[in-house]
Amino acid sequence: MRRVLDTLAVAIAVVVVFPIYWMVLAAVKPAGEIQSLHQRPWTLAPSLDAFRRVLAVNDFGRYFLNSLLVALVVVAISGVLAFLAAVALTRFRFRLRTTVLVLFLVAQMVPVEALTIPLFFLVRDLGALNTLGSLMLVHTAFTLPFAIWMLRGFVAAVPDELDEAAQLDGASRFTVLWRILFPLVAPGLAATSVFSFIHAWNDFLFARTFIISATGNQTLPMALLVFFKPDQNDWGAIMAASTLMTLPVLVFFLLVRRRLVAGLGGAVKD
């Protein structure tokens, strides 16, 4: 029985991973094989032509850097703000504390997609259309509620006695916050960052809405759609671009896999 189930699990793993394999495979297939009416699940002549096409001709490197910049700024700002808020919500007892918590929870449920219209006008009035700043701004806000909710568990896990002892020893509030709590919460912050990073990195809707005419400021998801042509899709280039977009997240995800699950458990159960 165990052997049957083991085989089943491996078979399912293969099916689940197959689309990713197919994406990478198509990206390194020579052009002739991509156009073939008899696709083979392997290639004997791998080539980097598609990547060259994507990077050289279409300036994909630039969009990659744009995406990276937006995601990193979002991770940094949202991480710091969420850390401060999480400390306030776990280390202090004040009136309305539960109300604030519930508000953050509700904010997580808000379909931000529905806010596209008012945010478009807000960004337009700020004169920020077509800038990467507009994307950093909205994604910082969108990632905050979840980041706060998740970090709360990690801050709560640091024993109270620790910062009390530090204060007795004469440490200032600032020192307690940045020299004592921050390093201890850092692993949790790493897990939270993954979610913020992925959120900003994957965004398609707001990139499409805000970056209208400044093609130089596009991010990856929009740049990728350039390869879709009404008559003939350049699948090799599309798959190469998709691979480039997937790789950073995939590496990131597999690296922090365990911590991620622990953090999720904390966010869900705490």
Add this chain to the structure above:
Amino acid sequence: MRSRFTALWLLLPAALVLAALFAYPMYQLGLISVLDFTQAQVSGGQPTRFVGLDNYTRLLGDGQFWSVLLATVGFAAACVIATLAVGAALAVLLTRVSRIPRLLLSLAAMAAWAVPAVSGSTVWMFLFDTDLGFVNQLLGLDGYNWFYGRYTAFALVGAAVVWAAFPFVMVTLYAGISAIPGSVVEAAALDGASTWRAFWQIIVPMLRPVLAIVVIQSIIWDFKIFTQIYVMTRGGGLAGQNLTLNVYAYQQAFASSEYGLGSAIGVVMMLILLAVTLLYLRTLRRSGEPL
């Protein structure tokens, strides 16, 4: 550290950002939905006019809105059920297999989870491409276009969604099952309960809080899917046959410049999800989680 105002100072930056980019836009969304707000007003050619509930009555009298609403609910329901069924089945499977297969399956699931929605959409489109798609070639469906039919197109988008969404369910439920002490299940077995009965009468009830969270998160996610629909069906499918509320609102606003109408759809969506959220909060409270 314990001063009363410190907490406020610490909360202030996050609160300001959320007020400006969550609360204010929500207020604006409601406001635009009761205005006559089209291209003329956007360019400043005409003043905005308060039209009361006109946008809403227009929506409710519009056959396409009802068809889109129905499609959204049906599509979300199908995605949720499929995601939960696959995720739960695989979570149980994970508890029954040896170490290496377990590792392989969870790595594969993690990888699918990590793939950005846009990349995932393009890969599924390529796999099911009319002529060059591996699936069509494998099944001998030469020249069959999955995106012509309304239901085949929805099914394909749904498959891409479930593929990306089941890992969350699987990982969370697996963590939940692993947390159940083995002694509980053993005791049931000693008392003569079959595996089947132990599963339904012991494991499932103990998992109820985790299950509730997973179900409601899935509902919320699947109800507002945008990227997969937009990319895979090129903005809503042939003649808008694959529109869901989210994409419909977007198209009304940014393609047809009907910002007032688009906002009204946004409000309807917000209200539906608010109802789901309240349900979520009630479940959390009932499961006795202290906030």
